[in-house]
Amino acid sequence: MHGPIAALCLAWALALGCARPLTHEKPGAVGVGPHHVAEPPSNDTGLSELCGDGDGDGGGLDAVTLSANGTMLLFRGGEVWERSRRGLQRRPLAAFWPELGGPVQAALCIHRRKDPQEHDSLYLFQGEQVWAYAGGQLRAGFPQRVGDVFPGIPGGLDAAVECHPEECRGESILFFKGDTVYSFDLELRVAKQRSWLALQPCTAALRWLERYYCLHGTSFQRFNPVTGEVPPGYPRDIRDYFIPCPGRGHGYTGPGNKSQEAAGDRCSERPFDAFASDDAGRIYAFRGGQYFRLDSQRDGWHAWPLGHAWPELQGEVDAAFAWDKKMYLIQGSQVSIYLSDQGYKRVEGYPRALHDELGITSVDAAFTCPDSEKLYVISGNSIRLVDLKETPRRAEVAVLLPHAHVDGALCTANGVFLFHGPNYHQYQSVAELTGASQPAPPRNISVDFFQCPQ
Template sequence: MLDDIHGIGHVDAAFRMHNVENTGDHDHIYIFLDDKVFRYYNETLEDGYPKPIQEDFPGMPSRLDAAVECPKTECKADSVLFFKGLDVHVYDIPTKAVKTKTWPHLPGCTSALRWLEHYYCFHGHNFTRFHPVTGEVSGNYPKDARSYFMKCDDHGHGHGYRVPKCNETKLDAITTDDMGKTYFFAGPIYMRLDTARDGLHAFPIARAWKEVASGVDAVFSYMDKMYMIKGDQVYIYKGGAHYTLIDNYPKLVQEELNIEGNVSAAFVCPSEHVAHIIQGPRIRAIDLTATPRAVLQDLPLPLSNIDAAHCSSDGIRLYKGGQYFEYQSPMLLAASKIAPMPHDISPEQFRCEP
């Protein structure tokens, strides 16, 4: 549409204003060309645009190379990083102040991307991951974007990987944090779903939780913390832009939750303070407000060999192999004597093959 209306042929830079809630800019798309900025909402060019860049972003140069938003949870304030050459112009959204930095160690970015709290500078067909405040580059970069951001039959990060059949799918744990992000764990990988629009993406667990890199037995979220159970130990991570292990953890399951034995699955329902711990054919309800923890219920399950469990506003799902069982509430689950009809895991849920 831009090309049809303005005949521009290309753009210099673009970003989505995603995290700023109260300025009227939330979920707007900004596209930059030469000395002009175009602003879109719901794929429609807004009235009054294009405008000079300096009218919307005072102090910004023309003919930019790249731009990316940086929310205050990851930068010092809600900001936009504008790239031109080796200079980075940090635009403070609330104050409209501009601070210019030079990061000579970072290649000249022709595009920039924020994805799952990480920042990527693209240059040629390569990319480099960087820290949005310091520009620091950690790890072995640059890397070939075709190996990570694209699907090619004979080239790339996933080359040789076979997508599992849905009936072969086996989950170890599922949880949804206080920000509404849902995490699925399977062996040494995890998948994260923010929204259906963002999609489901797989990463090594070591990338976010290095202490449990080989996998977990059960996971639940409570009060901005993620509880990961592995063997006889509990690892508690504090939420934020990135999860961090709390001091003095891990601790024994017995010490933290006042139960003994292996844990198969666990869940906490929204706005509740009870952890439901599945151990073989039994489910135990544990009061998370009590110190030490108190076991409120210890009941038999109508199912055995549960792999993972999850509770949301839609109810409870217990996963067993490539199937899951639904219950409307913990009370109905506890009172159930007969297992309900199972549902098959679908390709839409976990990117598996039918």
């Protein structure tokens, strides 16, 4: 594999293994690299069914969870769809879980290394019973009554989702039935009831890229898994986010909005505004008021509005970088700082003037390297160093680069990447970049970072 994302993608996929993959990737297919596998077309009949209108519970999904390769499984009726970079593939449930004998009401993956029995198990719920699968095989003793496996949890569930300790103050599962939410502590094996008035009844629930979603029919809400709070702007339509429906998307306003379409199309080769990697290894690409998540193969093709990750943030990002568990997002002459732990929360008092915060007045691109307090700021054809531990901060003397201009920059364990137009240039280190007399050979962003056809 080639590029900064490959190892991260593979690690993410392995860490999220909960079920047997419905499709089998060829070697080298996971992650970013020149040997990508092109996406075949989706099953048009199945896609049209998922994208159709439905009244109330007549549309939408029965359950949603993740497969062993980190892609999304969507359950509806007697069938399951796998949404991956290969497209949307439709299969009968009986082909993979013949013991079920009918539709599922809820689906759940548990990732818990301290308990080998539960670890990487897929739980499928039907009425009063639950089936547990490990490595694609039905676990011994299943099916069982829901209440026997999860004491205090009733049968006839509507939805379920694992709640990770870094977001939920402990290892737990959220079960949904009607208007009631049950929080089940995996360590203590006890359940507590919750009543979250802001949350609509959930017919499916999902944790996706550290955020939690409640689906109902064709709409969904994002919610706080501890308090049940729902941020402004919800509900939204699942067909604009979770299902690749033709002619739809969160930024789609019709075929006349060509600029917005190009910004949200990973393969459009429209220049990106900025790139950034935070302390947790999340990698982002910014373009046209939207962002792509690149460290996970599950979301490498889908654009989201900035406010989805960084509340209150709107407009285009000119440069971005991370340091000391904070994300710095630069827009014009101002910078906003967000805390990276447990989701992004803007630091009080921001945005502030760029000059007051970093000692610089303009920037085309910026980057920090892993475990370093040194910020590199690029303007035009020059690069300057800012020591982030200094107070006040100031930029050192500029050094000329072998590039007349760059749109964005990124530094990972694999080196320094400069982005310009549809291409990027890779250097093994900052020293190699500043010592170069000619640009490194160009490579295509959409092919290597987004697995688009050449």
